[in-house]
Amino acid sequence: MKFDKKSEGVYVLDVCGYVCPHPQLYTKKALEKIQAGETLELVFDNPSSGESIAAMCESTGNEVVDKAGQGGKYIWKIKKAAA
Amino acid sequence: MEGVEKRNQVWVFVIIGFLSLLTMVTYSMHEYYIYLAAYLWFGFVYGMCLQYGRFCFSSAFRDLFAVGVPRMAVGIMIAMVLFGTVSAFVTATGNSTFHPAPYGIHSVIAGFVFGVGMVLTGGCASGSLYKAGEGNATALLVILSISVSQAIFADIGGWANNLVPYSWHLSAVSKGLPAAINASDGWMDQYLAGYVWDQPVLLFSQWLGIRDPFLAAYVGDVLVGVVVPATVVLIAVYLIWYRKGYLRKRAEAHLPTAGLGVELAGYWSMITASKRTAIAGLVLGIAAGLHMYVMKGMQLKFGASNFGTLMKEMGITSGLSAKGTVFDPGYWYVTTQEAQWVGWVFNKLGADNMDNIYFGLENGLPNPLINPADWMSLALIGGAAVMALLSNEFKWKGTTRELAMWAIIGGTLMGIGARLGLGCNVGAFFVRVSQGDVSGWLFGLGMVGGAYVGVKFFNWWTERKLAREMAACGL
Numbered sequence: 071m072k073f074d075k076k077s078e079g080v081y082v083l084d085v086c087g088y089v090c091p092h093p094q095l096y097t098k099k100a101l102e103k104i105q106a107g108e109t110l111e112l113v114f115d116n117p118s119s120g121e122s123i124a125a126m127c128e129s130t131g132n133e134v135v136d137k138a139g140q141g142g143k144y145i146w147k148i149k150k151a152a153a
Numbered sequence: 154m155e156g157v158e159k160r161n162q163v164w165v166f167v168i169i170g171f172l173s174l175l176t177m178v179t180y181s182m183h184e185y186y187i188y189l190a191a192y193l194w195f196g197f198v199y200g201m202c203l204q205y206g207r208f209c210f211s212s213a214f215r216d217l218f219a220v221g222v223p224r225m226a227v228g229i230m231i232a233m234v235l236f237g238t239v240s241a242f243v244t245a246t247g248n249s250t251f252h253p254a255p256y257g258i259h260s261v262i263a264g265f266v267f268g269v270g271m272v273l274t275g276g277c278a279s280g281s282l283y284k285a286g287e288g289n290a291t292a293l294l295v296i297l298s299i300s301v302s303q304a305i306f307a308d309i310g311g312w313a314n315n316l317v318p319y320s321w322h323l324s325a326v327s328k329g330l331p332a333a334i335n336a337s338d339g340w341m342d343q344y345l346a347g348y349v350w351d352q353p354v355l356l357f358s359q360w361l362g363i364r365d366p367f368l369a370a371y372v373g374d375v376l377v378g379v380v381v382p383a384t385v386v387l388i389a390v391y392l393i394w395y396r397k398g399y400l401r402k403r404a405e406a407h408l409p410t411a412g413l414g415v416e417l418a419g420y421w422s423m424i425t426a427s428k429r430t431a432i433a434g435l436v437l438g439i440a441a442g443l444h445m446y447v448m449k450g451m452q453l454k455f456g457a458s459n460f461g462t463l464m465k466e467m468g469i470t471s472g473l474s475a476k477g478t479v480f481d482p483g484y485w486y487v488t489t490q491e492a493q494w495v496g497w498v499f500n501k502l503g504a505d506n507m508d509n510i511y512f513g514l515e516n517g518l519p520n521p522l523i524n525p526a527d528w529m530s531l532a533l534i535g536g537a538a539v540m541a542l543l544s545n546e547f548k549w550k551g552t553t554r555e556l557a558m559w560a561i562i563g564g565t566l567m568g569i570g571a572r573l574g575l576g577c578n579v580g581a582f583f584v585r586v587s588q589g590d591v592s593g594w595l596f597g598l599g600m601v602g603g604a605y606v607g608v609k610f611f612n613w614w615t616e617r618k619l620a621r622e623m624a625a626c627g628l
Contacts (some may be wrong), residue, residue, distance in 0.1 A: 073622035081626070087553055089275035089284065089291050090212055091608070094220045095615045103619075103628050117287065118207035118280075118544045123428060125222040129398035142288075142548025 267605020296563020321604020
């Protein structure tokens with residue numbers, strides 16, 4: 071698992087190789103730690119985690135602004151909603 | 154096939170072609186192989202459904218506690234209601250292949266152990282099979298751990314005999330089992346014959362005292378045993394995890410946020426929130442019900458209630474149990490065939506593991522190539538692989554030291570829990586609940602508790618790791 075600051079207000083969380091529940095847990099915790107309006111770029115390769123992360127964002131109001139994926143690897147950009 | 158990578162298309166044809174060829178060639182060898190082919194194709198459908206809906210029983214409980222997502226809890230309840238409804242007819246007509254299990258505190262404890270394990274591994278028994286079909290090496294390691302731990306646990310004796318209560322020992326030896334089975338040696342044997350077999354068996358229809366077969370199946374076992382509890386569970390899920398977010402969205406859209414109509418709309422919104430999961434649950438439930446019909450039809454056609462009888466007629470007696478049977482559940486099941494894979498290998502390596510109840514008396518240790526439920530599990534992996542390939546989601550993924558550790562620890566707990574509970578999330582929970590068996594809900598209750606503890610542990614573990622990474626970014 072790698073967490074890094076890509077640019078101002080943009081963070082990258084790479085959880086490739088991890089299976090459930092790690093990707094969704096790391097995503098939830100990372101989103102809790104960053105500020106409202108900032109973006110989390112999530113990189114993962116466990117398809118079932120995607121379903122849970124999408125539902126979690128839908129429920130909490132965080133917006134998945136972009137979904138890209140190729141060859142079983144996904145890159146989602148999630149913008150944290152205001153509290 | 155539009156949008157599917159060329160290489161994936163080729164593999165889809167290879168897998169389906171192989172399974173079709175296997176069906177035809179074995180049928181041409183002997184008509185009894187159609188019995189195995191029925192298991193195979195239902196397994197294939199299960200695999201496709203599980204992968205399509207990312208259908209994992211582990212996530213049903215885990216994702217509620219971990220991230221507040223109810224999609225899998227909804228999918229499982231839908232599947233159980235449909236499975237129960239479809240299979241109730243075969244029950245009502247006296248043709249069910251299902252046998253209810255003894256219930257007691259052991260059902261809850263078994264579910265708890267299994268529940269902790271499935272959170273650690275990241276998937277339930279069936280979930281690990283479909284994830285193996287996605288190319289996930291960690292899932293393969295989980296399957297191996299479940300298999301090895303069961304094969305060992307089923308035959309464990311020696312020092313473990315000292316842990317057996319004397320009352321279990323006395324009760325076990327008084328059962329008068331065949332001479333080939335040594336009921337006084339082995340923790341599992343004395344647990345089964347000395348404790349579990351002495352516990353009551355109860356269907357909801359029996360509890361309500363309904364005698365008419367159709368009323369018993371549809372009202373007692375399905376309506377009271379499945380639909381009502383499933384509805385109550387989903388209401389609790391809605392109120393605790395879904396309602397707040399739903400009302401927030403309505404408020405943002407300037408829609409009314411109070412009243413019964415709003416709550417009902419919210420409940421329905423939760424049911425249909427993940428269409429993939431709901432569709433998978435729907436097809437799984439119907440397929441699981443039809444599976445029972447088909448297997449019973451085969452048994453009636455061939456005049457045998459267990460494939461062991463047909464094996465004997467084909468001249469294959471190796472690996473049959475003392476009763477002349479092999480594991481042939483007649484419906485969807487996962488863990489016993491996994492125990493048999495490894496148990497068979499141990500046996501061929503010289504282990505004396507046919508003197509116990511699990512292998513020696515009940516399930517046998519047939520060659521995996523002719524083990525009915527094996528065909529189902531291997532085809533399940535194939536079905537999941539086909540679906541993953543069609544959606545370009547198949548990817549070979551190795552494991553890491555950390556994930557391998559969780560796979561081995563969690564898989565071992567799942568194996569032990571499955572043997573204590575006489576089944577896994579499918580055999581001991583999904584199937585039993587759907588058939589109105591009280592023990593199914595007790596196992597499920599234990600799984601919920603186990604999942605909660607597992608999530609608490611992983612919350613601590615991931616918090617610790619993420620904090621270290623974030624510290625470098627000043628967060």
